[in-house]
Amino acid sequence: MNKTKSCCLFEDQLEFFSPMPHRIKGTERDGLPESFDLHVAPSACGRRMAIGSYQRNSRNRRAHLYISESDIVSGCYEDLVPEAVAQILATVKPAPRAISVIVTCIDDLLGTDHEALLMLLQKSFPETHFCIRRVDPIRRHTAPPPPVNMQVSMFSMLDPSTVREDAINLIGNMPPIVKDSELFSLAGEMGLQVRQIDDCATFDDFLAMSRSRLNLVTTPIGLAAAQEMEQRLGLPYLYAPGTYRIEKISAAYQAIAERTGKALPDLSSYQETARREIAAARARLGDTPIVVDSSGDFRPLSLARTLLEYGFCVRLVTENLIFDGDLTDYHWLRENHPEVEILPPNSAELDRRSEELAGCLCIGFSSAYLLNAKHLVDFPDLFFFYGFHAVHVLMERMIAACDCEADFGKIMRESEGMAK
Amino acid sequence: MSQLCFYLPPFSSDYAGACSSLFDLEGMVIIHDGACCSRNYVGFDEPRWFGHKRPIFCSGLREVDAVLGADDKLIEKIQKALQTMDRPQFIAILGSPVPTVIGADLQGIAMELEDAVGIPSFGLSTTGLSYYNRGIDLTAAALVSRFTQPRTGGRPGTANILGLTPLDFSDNENAADLRVFLETAGWRVGCSFMMGASLEDIRDAANAEVNLVVSQSGMGLARRMWQRWRIPYVVGTPAGTDHTALAERIKRACETGVCIPMGEASLEPGGVLIVGEQVLANTIRERLAAQYGLHGVTVGTFFGLDRDLAQPFDLDLPSEAALVELIQSGRYQVLAGDPLLQEIPGSERLDCFSIPHVAVSSKLYWHDYLRFASAEMEGLLARIAQAGHKCAGETGCAV
Numbered sequence: 001m002n003k004t005k006s007c008c009l010f011e012d013q014l015e016f017f018s019p020m021p022h023r024i025k026g027t028e029r030d031g032l033p034e035s036f037d038l039h040v041a042p043s044a045c046g047r048r049m050a051i052g053s054y055q056r057n058s059r060n061r062r063a064h065l066y067i068s069e070s071d072i073v074s075g076c077y078e079d080l081v082p083e084a085v086a087q088i089l090a091t092v093k094p095a096p097r098a099i100s101v102i103v104t105c106i107d108d109l110l111g112t113d114h115e116a117l118l119m120l121l122q123k124s125f126p127e128t129h130f131c132i133r134r135v136d137p138i139r140r141h142t143a144p145p146p147p148v149n150m151q152v153s154m155f156s157m158l159d160p161s162t163v164r165e166d167a168i169n170l171i172g173n174m175p176p177i178v179k180d181s182e183l184f185s186l187a188g189e190m191g192l193q194v195r196q197i198d199d200c201a202t203f204d205d206f207l208a209m210s211r212s213r214l215n216l217v218t219t220p221i222g223l224a225a226a227q228e229m230e231q232r233l234g235l236p237y238l239y240a241p242g243t244y245r246i247e248k249i250s251a252a253y254q255a256i257a258e259r260t261g262k263a264l265p266d267l268s269s270y271q272e273t274a275r276r277e278i279a280a281a282r283a284r285l286g287d288t289p290i291v292v293d294s295s296g297d298f299r300p301l302s303l304a305r306t307l308l309e310y311g312f313c314v315r316l317v318t319e320n321l322i323f324d325g326d327l328t329d330y331h332w333l334r335e336n337h338p339e340v341e342i343l344p345p346n347s348a349e350l351d352r353r354s355e356e357l358a359g360c361l362c363i364g365f366s367s368a369y370l371l372n373a374k375h376l377v378d379f380p381d382l383f384f385f386y387g388f389h390a391v392h393v394l395m396e397r398m399i400a401a402c403d404c405e406a407d408f409g410k411i412m413r414e415s416e417g418m419a420k
Numbered sequence: 421m422s423q424l425c426f427y428l429p430p431f432s433s434d435y436a437g438a439c440s441s442l443f444d445l446e447g448m449v450i451i452h453d454g455a456c457c458s459r460n461y462v463g464f465d466e467p468r469w470f471g472h473k474r475p476i477f478c479s480g481l482r483e484v485d486a487v488l489g490a491d492d493k494l495i496e497k498i499q500k501a502l503q504t505m506d507r508p509q510f511i512a513i514l515g516s517p518v519p520t521v522i523g524a525d526l527q528g529i530a531m532e533l534e535d536a537v538g539i540p541s542f543g544l545s546t547t548g549l550s551y552y553n554r555g556i557d558l559t560a561a562a563l564v565s566r567f568t569q570p571r572t573g574g575r576p577g578t579a580n581i582l583g584l585t586p587l588d589f590s591d592n593e594n595a596a597d598l599r600v601f602l603e604t605a606g607w608r609v610g611c612s613f614m615m616g617a618s619l620e621d622i623r624d625a626a627n628a629e630v631n632l633v634v635s636q637s638g639m640g641l642a643r644r645m646w647q648r649w650r651i652p653y654v655v656g657t658p659a660g661t662d663h664t665a666l667a668e669r670i671k672r673a674c675e676t677g678v679c680i681p682m683g684e685a686s687l688e689p690g691g692v693l694i695v696g697e698q699v700l701a702n703t704i705r706e707r708l709a710a711q712y713g714l715h716g717v718t719v720g721t722f723f724g725l726d727r728d729l730a731q732p733f734d735l736d737l738p739s740e741a742a743l744v745e746l747i748q749s750g751r752y753q754v755l756a757g758d759p760l761l762q763e764i765p766g767s768e769r770l771d772c773f774s775i776p777h778v779a780v781s782s783k784l785y786w787h788d789y790l791r792f793a794s795a796e797m798e799g800l801l802a803r804i805a806q807a808g809h810k811c812a813g814e815t816g817c818a819v
Contacts, residue, residue: 012493014450014477014501017462019470022783042517044433044548047460051429051782059763064425069549072521084424105454106517108483135453138483138518348504351473352801370473412470416783 005103005324006220008141015346018366020295021380022052032154037062038084038094040077041104049102055417057410061096063088063238067106075110078117082124089125097203098129098157105138116265129157129203139319144224146375147174151225154197158210160233165172167193168256171229171237172222178383181390182270186253213260218242218386219298220323241299242384244306244391246274247343252387270388278310281395284402289315289360291371296364296379297397301329301342303363308337315360316353318367320344361401363394369408376406380414422739427763431722432587432779433457433513433545435514436465437555437637439476440586441563441614443468445622448508448539449476450498452524457548464782465552467591475505479513486522491529495722509565509619511541512559517548542566551723552587552779553637560613560641563622571626571649579607579670580628582653583638584615587779588697590789597793598634601658605667613641630674636698636726646679655681655729659703660798665710666703681728685709689733690716691815692808695743695757696777697721698729699790704756704775704801712805716812720746723779729809740764753811756804759785764797771807772799 029300031037039046043066053059065084071077081101089095101121103112114132121130131153133355135146144152151172168187170177177183190410192213202207215226215237225235238259240252250267257264290312292304304317317340322330333340350370361375362368368376377397385393435451439461442449458478459590460470466728478599485493498511511533511651513526526543546555556700560582579602589595595615602609611621626645631653633642642653652673658667669680683706692708694701694717701719708714718733720743725736746752748766755761756773758780776785790797 011498012480012482014497015455015458015480016475016477017458018475020459020463022463042433042548042553043430044431044435044460045456045517047433047782048456051464051784054429054760054781054784059427064430065421066423066425066430067549068423069520069547072549080421080423087421087424104456104517105483106521109486109518109521135456136483136485137456138481139478140454141482142484213809289579314752346478348477348501352504409470413787416787417785 006145006321007324007327008320009322009330009342010320010344012141013344015345016348016351016370017346018369019412021365021411031058031061031100032098032197032203032206033279034094034096034198035061035100036088036092037100037102038065038081038088039063039102040065040067040081040084041102042067042106045176060092072110074104078112081117082120083130085121085125089128094188097181098131100131100133100153102133102135104134107134108139110138124247131157145221145321147221148224151222152228155225155229158207158229158233161210163211165193165211166191166215166260167195168214168216168260169209169212170194170196170224171215171217172219172241172264173384173386174221175382175384177218177386178381178389181386183387183389186265187256190257190260192234192260192262214238214256216256218384219327221298223323223325239398240250241325242352242386242390243299244303244394245291245309246271246388246391249387249391274388275390277392277395281398282311284399285312285361287313288375288402289313289357291316291357291362291367291373292318293362293364293367294319295366296362299326299329300364301333304340305329305332308333308340314340315357316341316367318343318345318347318350361398363398365408365411368406372404374405375401376408378411380411422741423651425725425740427744427765428740428760428780429782430796432465432552433460433546433548434550434552434555434558435516435548436461437552437585437587438512438514438544438559439555440466440552441556441559442512443472443474443476444614444621444700445510445581447475447510447512448498448502448505449474449512449514450479450494451477451514451516452479452494452519453527454481454518457516465587465778465788467586467778467783474755475508477501479732481518482683486518489522489524491524491532495528495533495536499537502537502539508539511537512562513541513543515544515546516660520547520549540566552585553635553723556583556585556614556637557640560638560765561644564641564644567619567622568625569623573627574629575608575624576629577606577608577612578610580625580631580651581612582631582633582642583635583699584612585635585637588635588637588700588777589615590745590776590778592787593791594788594789594793597658600620601663601667601793602632605670607670613638617654626651630670632656632670634699636721636723636729639726639729640772642679650677652679653681654675654679655699656683656703656706657700658793659700660711660769660793660801661709662707662711662798663793663796665706678769682706683710686715687731688716689718690714691752691811692754692756692804693720693746693752694718695720695722695737695755695761695776697723697779698726700730700775702729704804707801708805708808712801714805714808716808718752753815754807773804773807773812775800
């Protein structure tokens with residue numbers, strides 16, 4: 001089965017969006033180093049990305065090329081892109097090494113020839129790398145969704161290399177994996193350097209990723225990019241998405257060691273600590289009903305299954321778009337815990353369940369807000385948690401959430417304004 | 421390249437203006453889009469979204485449905501949602517860029533929906549290619565055309581507010597201050613288009629004695645109500661602590677039956693540039709002239725200069741590039757407007773004064789918003805005046 005495929009659990013319905021806090025604490029850059037984003041769309045489309053870039057202090061690496069009604073009618077707005085690129089290269093100092101041209105939903109309908117545009121840009125500006133990124137949620141349930149496309153297009157800028165270095169790339173985690181994860185220390189013990197986009201200080205550091213020995217795919221959204229890189233660059237990948245299951249985490253490290261020809265360090269202390277932390281959280285939460293929201297984890301069905309296996313009382317999961325690799329978790333839930341309800345995220349139904357589930361502990365802000373959940377496990381971090389460290393963080397936060405009531409207003413207030 | 425924008429974010433769109441206009445009403449609103457447009461609105465153009473669960477939905481438009489023109493699918497989704505919610509007083513379907521490209525007939529879909537569910541429904545041809553003030557105008561026109569009853573003799577002493585929107589006024593005390601201003605001046609507030617209004621208020625709106633237009637987005641409705649019911653309008657909003665002139669104009673408009681789009685202050689181009697919403701900018705300029713003797717102030721706006729509200733030297737800013745050129749031209753020494761204007765190179769050489777505008781800077785400042793009718797605003801006016809006089813003294817430009 002092709003693991004990049006995705007499917008929807010529910011029929012289309014009207015969607016209700018919770019207010020979502022936007023994480024703004026402390027990053028100086030998002031995206032590739034020494035790169036620039038050119039957003040080509042009607043003015044309305046880029047608003048949230050632009051405001052987000054102000055909040056993250058990264059507005060100097062973005063420009064907007066507004067498409068007008070007449071551009072749409074004439075159907076040749078891509079003709080404006082080379083001129084815009086020329087102006088960017090003349091205006092932005094130092095000139096960006098790479099430019100991502102971001103297009104939106106209307107592009108899917110206008111039939112823009114992206115390949116031809118890319119070739120034209122590369123020919124006209126040979127010193128600059130280009131990629132085209134589609135942010136087109138009208139295709140999110142039928143084609144690879146936008147975050148998957150974003151990974152594919154970013155890594156399409158890597159060139160083939162005959163050199164192989166003792167390094168692994170982290171693919172698919174949009175925020176970087178936090179350095180507290182044992183992944184880094186274990187890799188160090190194995191003599192492996194860990195490369196991820198957010199740690200690249202220069203565009204050359206990014207290009208060096210093509211010289212790594214292995215792509216470690218940490219979320220389903222990185223899988224298509226890894227498959228593309230395997231085909232085009234001969235760079236093998238290991239699909240080991242974030243999980244809270246001790247045996248799966250251990251198996252991922254075992255696989256990394258095998259695939260890179262390294263000896264696996266002893267994991268027993270990590271495993272033992274994780275078991276202790278899970279038991280402590282289980283004891284503290286007791287029968288507290290738990291809701292696992294898709295805004296709280298990349299793989300909420302997998303998380304729900306794991307929590308149930310650990311003895312937690314999961315009542316509800318929200319998820320709609322799932323990748324084939326995660327279908328087994330869905331079927332396991334249906335067969336073993338049919339009492340656990342699965343609802344689509346952004347469903348107005350959640351609001352009507354608020355009385356019934358108000359005392360719950362919700363992992364993820366979106367559903368917690370709609371349910372007015374008493375306890376919230378939030379992830380305000382601009383980091384991704386991985387490995388045994390992820391288990392530690394989740395259990396610690398579940399216990400902490402039990403000890404206090406969710407303050408949604410405080411979280412929203414902290415997400416507004418400019419980055420401090 | 422006029423369509424290229426480096427320093428300022430995209431501004432609030434027409435669908436955001438429409439949604440915010442419908443927020444307080446007991447209607448159901450559907451933005452016909454894939455997801456981004458709805459997320460733009462709820463996350464970046466609606467300061468009231470947190471804490472208020474309003475029935476404003478994303479249609480979840482898919483490419484295949486757009487290509488096939490599967491309008492029936494949208495109607496089915498709405499019907500299904502209606503089964504799980506209180507019956508709304510109306511249903512509004514809003515357009516976005518994709519329906520625009522495929523030429524979706526939103527009004528036709530709304531008519532079909534209305535036939536199916538028996539709830540008044542209308543489509544709004546918002547496109548995501550225009551700004552919020554157009555969306556507010558479209559919405560007000562649709563609501564009045566659909567719901568407002570013919571004038572029945574009028575209600576003396578009643579004033580409507582037109583153009584009140586959180587995209588200009590945020591959700592602090594500004595809306596309440598407007599009511600207080602009118603009530604203190606002896607008026608009863610009729611319909612407050614479009615914050616704090618009910619459908620009942622809209623039904624009765626034609627009976628007002630006068631309309632107070634507090635932002636440019638209310639001008640279209642003001643003109644229509646003047647043409648149709650001869651309700652005179654006055655344009656302006658209380659700014660600072662002295663609102664006497666505005667109160668007098670409202671009174672005079674009622675007495676004479678004449679519309680008063682601007683004050684009478686003598687104005688001329690000078691070294692002070694105010695960039696923002698045209699009515700607030702005009703009001704600030706009038707107060708600067710009347711109270712502080714500063715007459716050399718130019719108003720510029722990105723949102724379509726309304727010539728009826730403009731001085732001959734005022735500026736229609738078609739793009740960011742036009743403002744960059746102005747700021748770097750050396751013609752201005754003082755700049756007042758949204759704080760993000762200060763991102764533009766060259767602005768650091770000017771005396772800059774921040775007047776946050778939700779339609780520009782979104783959530784960056786919407787909860788640190790100026791209370792327009794306040795001593796704080798009066799202090800800001802005094803500081804702008806001081807800077808204006810200083811630059812006039814130094815450069816010889818008009819005071």
